[in-house]
Amino acid sequence: MSQLAATSFPADLVPQAPEDPLFGLMAAYRADPFEKKIDLGIGAYRDDNAKPWVLPVVKKADAILRDDPTVNHEYLPIAGLPAFTSAAAKLILGANSAAISDKRVHSIQTISGTGAVHLGALFLSKFYPGKPTVYFSNPTWANHNQIFSNVHLPIATYPYFSKATKGLDFTGMKRAISDAPNHSIILLHACAHNPTGVDPTQEQWKELAILLREKSHFPFFDCAYQGFASGDLAKDAWAVRYFVEQGFELCIAQSFAKNFGLYGERAGCFHFVTSAGAEAQKTISRIGSQLAILQRSEISNPPAYGARIASLILNDEALFKEWEANLRTMSGRIIDMRKALRSKLEELGTPGTWNHITDQIGMFSFTGLSEKQVLELRDVAHVYMTKNGRISMAGLNTGNVEYFAKAVDRYVQVTILQLEVYMRGLFSRYHPEADLCSSSSTVLQKLLLTYLILRELANPNSFLVSLEKRRNFNK
Amino acid sequence: MLDSRFSNISVLVPGEGFSPIGAGFKDDTSDKKVNLGAGVYRDDNALPWLLPVVKKVEETLMQDPDRDHEYLPVDGLASFISLARDLVLDLASDASLIARIASIQTVSGTGANHLAARFLAESLKPQRVWFPDPTWVNHKLLWSLVGDVQQSFYPYFDPVSRDIQFDNMITTLENEATAGDVILLHACAHNPTGVDPSRIQWEKIADLCERKQLFPLFDCAYQGFATGNVDDDAWAIRHFFRRGTLEIGIAQSFSKNFGLYGERVGAFHLVTNSPQAAAKSRIQLMILQGGEISTPPAYGAKIVAAVLGDADLRRDWEADLTTMTSRLKNMRQALYGELTKLATPGNWDYLISQIGMFSYLGLTKEQINALGIKYHIYAYSTGRISISGLTPKNISYVALAIDSVVREV
Numbered sequence: 001m002s003q004l005a006a007t008s009f010p011a012d013l014v015p016q017a018p019e020d021p022l023f024g025l026m027a028a029y030r031a032d033p034f035e036k037k038i039d040l041g042i043g044a045y046r047d048d049n050a051k052p053w054v055l056p057v058v059k060k061a062d063a064i065l066r067d068d069p070t071v072n073h074e075y076l077p078i079a080g081l082p083a084f085t086s087a088a089a090k091l092i093l094g095a096n097s098a099a100i101s102d103k104r105v106h107s108i109q110t111i112s113g114t115g116a117v118h119l120g121a122l123f124l125s126k127f128y129p130g131k132p133t134v135y136f137s138n139p140t141w142a143n144h145n146q147i148f149s150n151v152h153l154p155i156a157t158y159p160y161f162s163k164a165t166k167g168l169d170f171t172g173m174k175r176a177i178s179d180a181p182n183h184s185i186i187l188l189h190a191c192a193h194n195p196t197g198v199d200p201t202q203e204q205w206k207e208l209a210i211l212l213r214e215k216s217h218f219p220f221f222d223c224a225y226q227g228f229a230s231g232d233l234a235k236d237a238w239a240v241r242y243f244v245e246q247g248f249e250l251c252i253a254q255s256f257a258k259n260f261g262l263y264g265e266r267a268g269c270f271h272f273v274t275s276a277g278a279e280a281q282k283t284i285s286r287i288g289s290q291l292a293i294l295q296r297s298e299i300s301n302p303p304a305y306g307a308r309i310a311s312l313i314l315n316d317e318a319l320f321k322e323w324e325a326n327l328r329t330m331s332g333r334i335i336d337m338r339k340a341l342r343s344k345l346e347e348l349g350t351p352g353t354w355n356h357i358t359d360q361i362g363m364f365s366f367t368g369l370s371e372k373q374v375l376e377l378r379d380v381a382h383v384y385m386t387k388n389g390r391i392s393m394a395g396l397n398t399g400n401v402e403y404f405a406k407a408v409d410r411y412v413q414v415t416i417l418q419l420e421v422y423m424r425g426l427f428s429r430y431h432p433e434a435d436l437c438s439s440s441s442t443v444l445q446k447l448l449l450t451y452l453i454l455r456e457l458a459n460p461n462s463f464l465v466s467l468e469k470r471r472n473f474n475k
Numbered sequence: 476m477l478d479s480r481f482s483n484i485s486v487l488v489p490g491e492g493f494s495p496i497g498a499g500f501k502d503d504t505s506d507k508k509v510n511l512g513a514g515v516y517r518d519d520n521a522l523p524w525l526l527p528v529v530k531k532v533e534e535t536l537m538q539d540p541d542r543d544h545e546y547l548p549v550d551g552l553a554s555f556i557s558l559a560r561d562l563v564l565d566l567a568s569d570a571s572l573i574a575r576i577a578s579i580q581t582v583s584g585t586g587a588n589h590l591a592a593r594f595l596a597e598s599l600k601p602q603r604v605w606f607p608d609p610t611w612v613n614h615k616l617l618w619s620l621v622g623d624v625q626q627s628f629y630p631y632f633d634p635v636s637r638d639i640q641f642d643n644m645i646t647t648l649e650n651e652a653t654a655g656d657v658i659l660l661h662a663c664a665h666n667p668t669g670v671d672p673s674r675i676q677w678e679k680i681a682d683l684c685e686r687k688q689l690f691p692l693f694d695c696a697y698q699g700f701a702t703g704n705v706d707d708d709a710w711a712i713r714h715f716f717r718r719g720t721l722e723i724g725i726a727q728s729f730s731k732n733f734g735l736y737g738e739r740v741g742a743f744h745l746v747t748n749s750p751q752a753a754a755k756s757r758i759q760l761m762i763l764q765g766g767e768i769s770t771p772p773a774y775g776a777k778i779v780a781a782v783l784g785d786a787d788l789r790r791d792w793e794a795d796l797t798t799m800t801s802r803l804k805n806m807r808q809a810l811y812g813e814l815t816k817l818a819t820p821g822n823w824d825y826l827i828s829q830i831g832m833f834s835y836l837g838l839t840k841e842q843i844n845a846l847g848i849k850y851h852i853y854a855y856s857t858g859r860i861s862i863s864g865l866t867p868k869n870i871s872y873v874a875l876a877i878d879s880v881v882r883e884v
């Protein structure tokens with residue numbers, strides 16, 4: 001046998017790629033022997049026993065399909081199961097949507113939400129006039145960057161999360177969208193923003209619509225939590241429907257992973273909506289033909305199983321009602337956990353304000369913790385969350401919410417203590433005469449200390465680093 | 476009212492291969508209609524056939540109280556991936572061999588071909604990808620999407636002899652291919668011709684790949700479905716692998732051999748020369764897949780893993796494969812017999828020497844049209860027929876119709 005040739009895939013052509021962030025997190029969690037460990041990194045719903053929950057209505061639909069002799073494993077059409085895609089369109093746009101009755105909507109079944117965002121991105125990368133930049137929120141779902149880079153679309157971000165208020169940085173968001181060149185593509189989360197849980201109010205959405213129209217931007221909605229956010233399907237679809245009613249040409253990536261619990265079965269849909277007009281139907285037909293080509297080139301046709309289940313439920317009145325009840329179960333438990341966490345932290349008197357926990361919506365909450373703090377919490381308390389400080393409320397349950405609250409409380413207290421020690425050190429260096437321990441220390445000094453500590457809770461890394469630098473500089 | 480940005484994009488008219496046979500067949504109200512277009516298996520009653528082993532496993536999965544729909548990892552179901560790999564490659568659990576292979580679950584064969592094309596276009600940067608002439612209708616489209624890789628055809632099917640024009644094939648590649656070019660090879664049951672190279676010819680193709688430093692990419696959609704024997708059908712791939720000198724890619728589909736078409740079960744395997752290259756390639760493949768679909772669909776992969784992972788179920792599956800392949804062989808034999816009886820002009824021997832689901836009838840476009848219009852028999856305008864559309868009930872009718880159009884059109 002001749003010598004093995006050097007590989008055709010050397011390091012300069014196939015460089016070491018960074019490992020998937022979630023993968024490392026899951027592995028670390030699994031390897032941890034600590035009994036009370038908590039996994040707040042998962043992006044899937046868990047019940048009160050921390051177990052995956054197959055929706056009862058999904059189990060029912062599964063059994064019905066099993067007994068149906070006409071159900072088989074044949075190829076779906078390129079655009080997917082027609083009963084599924086039409087029901088999916090009605091779900092997000094509303095059964096009485098003018099866009100649907102005007103036939104201004106093209107729907108194509110995709111590999112869940114990711115497949116829909118990818119197909120939309122791919123279509124836009126090939127057919128959107130000019131060289132548009134895609135703007136998405138800072139932060140956004142970890143995979144958005146990868147999906148748009150994958151199709152070589154230039155990307156940029158708009159401010160979104162305010163660390164100070166733990167709410168929406170609306171001014172920053174509007175400014176960036178306004179500064180973006182006209183005709184940019186703006187990626188918007190329809191509801192239950194991932195990872196922050198912070199959604200614009202209806203008034204804010206209206207302002208955004210005015211701004212996007214002024215700038216001729218193209219809205220790209222990512223809708224992964226309809227029904228899962230508030231428990232109310234229409235309420236969660238309000239923003240998307242508003243933009244459609246306002247006459248925008250836009251697209252929607254729709255996932256059925258969370259709201260049907262169909263995660264791994266990859267049920268999703270991509271909708272392209274064009275504005276009303278004489279050419280609308282022709283436009284939709286042309287766009288549909290191009291989407292079909294793209295789909296054919298990558299997957300040929302989408303997977304049947306998950307779509308069949310969702311389709312059966314969406315198209316049957318009784319099953320649909322059952323589904324809505326299951327949605328309320330899931331969103332209800334999440335909301336209960338938010339309430340429980342907030343009240344426990346307030347009970348413990350944990351320094352800081354905690355209303356953001358119940359102001360935010362959906363599965364995720366942005367704690368505002370830095371990567372360093374996330375890793376420390378992992379080491380100290382065996383609590384696992386993604387490095388950006390995002391926690392999944394679905395990982396909390398009546399069995400662990402108290403432990404988590406106490407872990408957060410202890411951690412915050414310890415951090416304050418550490419900061420206090422640093423501050424005292426700094427004060428004594430510059431004001432050796434100041435005795436912060438004595439009862440004669442001025443209120444002003446104590447207030448200053450408290451202010452500095454609280455400010456640092458928002459951004460400790462840079463402060464501690466700068467403290468270290470200053471200490472070293474002064475040595 | 477806002478103008479659409481997309482007012483000026485054109486409608487893409489589907490090419491030859493995409494002729495809407497399905498639609499024509501569906502709308503035809505004649506009770507004599509025959510669908511010879513679809514690339515799916517049909518039973519003796521022209522109906523889809525749920526493999527008994529698949530039905531058995533589905534029932535077991537349904538009863539499992541721990542069953543869920545959780546996400547698979549980005550690269551897919553681990554048990555499925557290794558079982559799929561071990562089905563096509565005979566690794567004898569050799570850890571050093573396994574370490575050199577990067578495997579990933581994909582959205583069926585199309586997804587595997589697509590991922591392979593993307594990965595190879597970006598990492599190997601081949602000047603050209605070579606397809607056999609003719610090839611599966613989707614190969615060109617698929618590679619067009621992924622970047623600036625020139626597409627060329629190597630001579631393959633000789634319509635006169637109905638065999639491979641092997642010397643032409645080797646000479647063309649010898650003279651025109653350059654190092655690093657990707658050469659696409661159908662592992663068995665070539666689509667659409669049904670003509671496969673002999674083992675000696677496969678060895679010569681492997682020699683050529685070594686000499687010219689070409690990258691063989693196997694499209695393996697019919698393992699077990701061609702001859703009924705999974706090992707025989709994998710002979711070519713395993714021969715290339717056993718040489719130990721070639722890095723190869725394998726796009727693997729479980730659509731036909733498991734009848735799982737719409738559940739989109741597939742895998743891509745990259746055989747490299749070093750464990751380091753395999754490890755890095757695997758991560759790169761996961762990044763590409765992650766940015767397009769996140770994770771592959773679970774349902775079908777769980778079924779395949781359950782079957783391949785259990786000795787009894789695996790035997791059941793092989794019996795089901797025999798059912799399908801014998802039926803197809805019988806239909807080939809029957810059509811051949813009928814056409815011989817009718818003394819239809821032409822040589823019909825190829826019907827029984829060709830292999831798999833398809834055959835190239837060698838009819839002209841006008842003859843194919845006539846088959847549709849006059850006789851309600853639907854086939855691709857390229858002349859490809861799907862043997863699975865034949866049944867004991869319609870075989871004489873089809874033979875008569877072919878006989879008519881050959882004589883009269």
